[in-house]
Amino acid sequence: MALPEVKQSATEARLASLSLPTAGCTRDAREAALARLREMGLPNRRDEYWKYTRPDTLVQPEAPKAALFTADEPMMFDGIDRLKIVFIDGVFSPEASDDLSLEGVQIERLEDICCKDIHWAKELYGVLEAGGQQPVARPLAALNTAFASDGVAIHVTGKPSKPISLIYNHDSESSDAFLHHVIRVENEAEVTILENGPAASRFNKCMEIDIADGGILHHVRAQGRDHERRAATHMFARLGAESVYKSFTLTVNGVLTRNEQVVELTGDDAVAHVAGACVGDGDFHHDDTVFITHDAVNCESRQVFKKVLRNGATGVFQGKILVKEGAQKTDGYQISQSLLLDEDSQFLAKPELEIYADDVACSHGSTSGAIDETALFYLCSRGVPKKDATNMLTLAFLAEAVDEIENKALAEDIVSRLEGWLKRRS
Amino acid sequence: MLEIKNLHVKLEEEDKEILKGVDLSVEAGKVHAIMGPNGSGKSTLSYVLSGRDGYEVTEGSATLGGKDLLELEPEERAAAGLFLAFQYPVEIPGVGNMTFMRTAVNAQRKARGEEELSAAEFLKLVRAKAKTLQIDADMLKRPVNVGFSGGEKKRNEILQMAMLEPKMCILDETDSGLDVDAMKLVSDGVNALRDQGRGFLVITHYQRLLDHIKPDVVHIMADGRIVKSGGPELALEVEHNGYADILAEVN
Ligand SMILES: Nc1ncnc2c1ncn2[C@@H]1O[C@H](COP(=O)(O)OP(=O)(O)OP(=O)(O)O)[C@@H](O)[C@H]1O
Numbered sequence A: 001m002a003l004p005e006v007k008q009s010a011t012e013a014r015l016a017s018l019s020l021p022t023a024g025c026t027r028d029a030r031e032a033a034l035a036r037l038r039e040m041g042l043p044n045r046r047d048e049y050w051k052y053t054r055p056d057t058l059v060q061p062e063a064p065k066a067a068l069f070t071a072d073e074p075m076m077f078d079g080i081d082r083l084k085i086v087f088i089d090g091v092f093s094p095e096a097s098d099d100l101s102l103e104g105v106q107i108e109r110l111e112d113i114c115c116k117d118i119h120w121a122k123e124l125y126g127v128l129e130a131g132g133q134q135p136v137a138r139p140l141a142a143l144n145t146a147f148a149s150d151g152v153a154i155h156v157t158g159k160p161s162k163p164i165s166l167i168y169n170h171d172s173e174s175s176d177a178f179l180h181h182v183i184r185v186e187n188e189a190e191v192t193i194l195e196n197g198p199a200a201s202r203f204n205k206c207m208e209i210d211i212a213d214g215g216i217l218h219h220v221r222a223q224g225r226d227h228e229r230r231a232a233t234h235m236f237a238r239l240g241a242e243s244v245y246k247s248f249t250l251t252v253n254g255v256l257t258r259n260e261q262v263v264e265l266t267g268d269d270a271v272a273h274v275a276g277a278c279v280g281d282g283d284f285h286h287d288d289t290v291f292i293t294h295d296a297v298n299c300e301s302r303q304v305f306k307k308v309l310r311n312g313a314t315g316v317f318q319g320k321i322l323v324k325e326g327a328q329k330t331d332g333y334q335i336s337q338s339l340l341l342d343e344d345s346q347f348l349a350k351p352e353l354e355i356y357a358d359d360v361a362c363s364h365g366s367t368s369g370a371i372d373e374t375a376l377f378y379l380c381s382r383g384v385p386k387k388d389a390t391n392m393l394t395l396a397f398l399a400e401a402v403d404e405i406e407n408k409a410l411a412e413d414i415v416s417r418l419e420g421w422l423k424r425r426s
Numbered sequence B: 001m002l003e004i005k006n007l008h009v010k011l012e013e014e015d016k017e018i019l020k021g022v023d024l025s026v027e028a029g030k031v032h033a034i035m036g037p038n039g040s041g042k043s044t045l046s047y048v049l050s051g052r053d054g055y056e057v058t059e060g061s062a063t064l065g066g067k068d069l070l071e072l073e074p075e076e077r078a079a080a081g082l083f084l085a086f087q088y089p090v091e092i093p094g095v096g097n098m099t100f101m102r103t104a105v106n107a108q109r110k111a112r113g114e115e116e117l118s119a120a121e122f123l124k125l126v127r128a129k130a131k132t133l134q135i136d137a138d139m140l141k142r143p144v145n146v147g148f149s150g151g152e153k154k155r156n157e158i159l160q161m162a163m164l165e166p167k168m169c170i171l172d173e174t175d176s177g178l179d180v181d182a183m184k185l186v187s188d189g190v191n192a193l194r195d196q197g198r199g200f201l202v203i204t205h206y207q208r209l210l211d212h213i214k215p216d217v218v219h220i221m222a223d224g225r226i227v228k229s230g231g232p233e234l235a236l237e238v239e240h241n242g243y244a245d246i247l248a249e250v251n
């Protein structure tokens, strides 16, 4: 089917300022992605999948300006021993990064793998993204595969002693960055990936994660901190038998964030948990879009998303569990909740279940509510000032999502960041 | 200590008067009990004193140690020394019992310009007090009142009271839902706090609690007023004859 005229011209307008990197082994994948993209076109607000989030500013040729936000708060994960890989406005910075060698893992810059003939990452780059285009198109991910300017390939073969920390700094008020990472976790290997930082004025990030049988990947991300920045991110994960994928995202700032999680459970007994907590104020718009496919027996998936919204902020959740034929004994859970601190804020949720197997247990729920006045009075009657009591109840509301983080030190870091945000704004 | 004069209270949302001129004065060092039929306004009085939303005071006054309670926010009333043990303690998922109590204790200390307790000091104190109320470590760690049995919730109220050391304690049916042994524990907890500087207002339906916590004065509340006051013998009279005689007499 031919693209509608408007869509085609918007897509071409965007592509006009971009050019495919010339050489390298990902060239074929990039060309294929570009062809895919031209077929589907970039999203516009008539698309069902973009009903609640206007993609205009993510799609327009120029990145809207985003002022750098300078707060004297420490950077996220500062107290955690980790291997730091730093990108500034979407470009790898060797000076700011640690030495990339660490036992149990090989880390290479994307452009370096391109010089090699044979490389595992070539089998992955663009592959999960292409697979994830069905049944719903994700054009911004294809755009990313085609034009990613940087990124890393992380090959986890053992159990590295510390987390790999991807840090995205924002330095220019009009940066437009594409990063694409590929990660492969081998059998019995285990890794923790951290991500933080505002990244760029407009950030498009794609991560493809392939977890072999028995592999484990923990992902903890903190999206901050420049208020005007925009981000569209995709995580594509493919899980082998008995593998584990646990991802948590904290978002505390940003006028526009669209986080897509596309997870496929392809081996029996695999476990996927995706969770998110966000707190937003004013023109904050935050969208979690999740698509989990169960395509094996006895797998477990959990989606836990909590949003605290005020002064007119908007939260969106689109979450789907697809249980394919034969994916018996699936255990699927999905909850999305918002705490609306005033009447101007809104939460738009679209939970979906699509099940083609008969022996499954899936549940989903979505709620939207205000602070519990009775609980608030109880706390105040014990002497806790109303603002503090409200903050305590807000943190309590977010707790179910934060509890998804297994590593206690990381969870504490997330909580203290949330506390700081709440305190600053109360 | 607590002075209530001609207190009239209506619901904010509807034109319904619930308290119709309450006069009550609790002196420091004394225990006053309030009994009265269901729906007579006992809990409403306790909520209005502690500052819950939804009520409107149309007439009268309430002061604590000379301070106008009705002007203060709930947390300021608490810092001024008022404590209410709820008839229905509230469950708060996600907030640890211990964190809650420490925040409350330190918030009050701060409001009064006192030094805050360190984590270690607090822990030591709460453990000792919890022990006498037979509240185990697990209950301290769990979210506030979540999954607590009725009796456990009531004991948790008394633990909070013991930690906060308020000047004026209002206990709203703290005895309901308690087994015989727990009743003894709770009463001992209350009695341990009785001293010259502290007043108690104990709302109850049963003489049984008053066997343990001996009141100085007993009031009968009916239809939003204190209709009769007397000594401990008044509670016994209610226990034996119900309210009919008393109500007939005052009407
Ligand atoms: N928010 C409210 N909305 C409607 N009615 C109310 C409200 N609060 C109190 N009332 C009414 O006011 C009256 C007094 O209630 P209150 O709870 O104070 O009684 P009580 O003396 O504590 O009763 P009990 O012994 O059953 O605990 C009752 O008729 C009750 O239904």
Ligand SMILES: [Mg+2]
Binding pocket: B042, B043, B044, B087, B172, B173
């Ligand atoms: Mg009552």
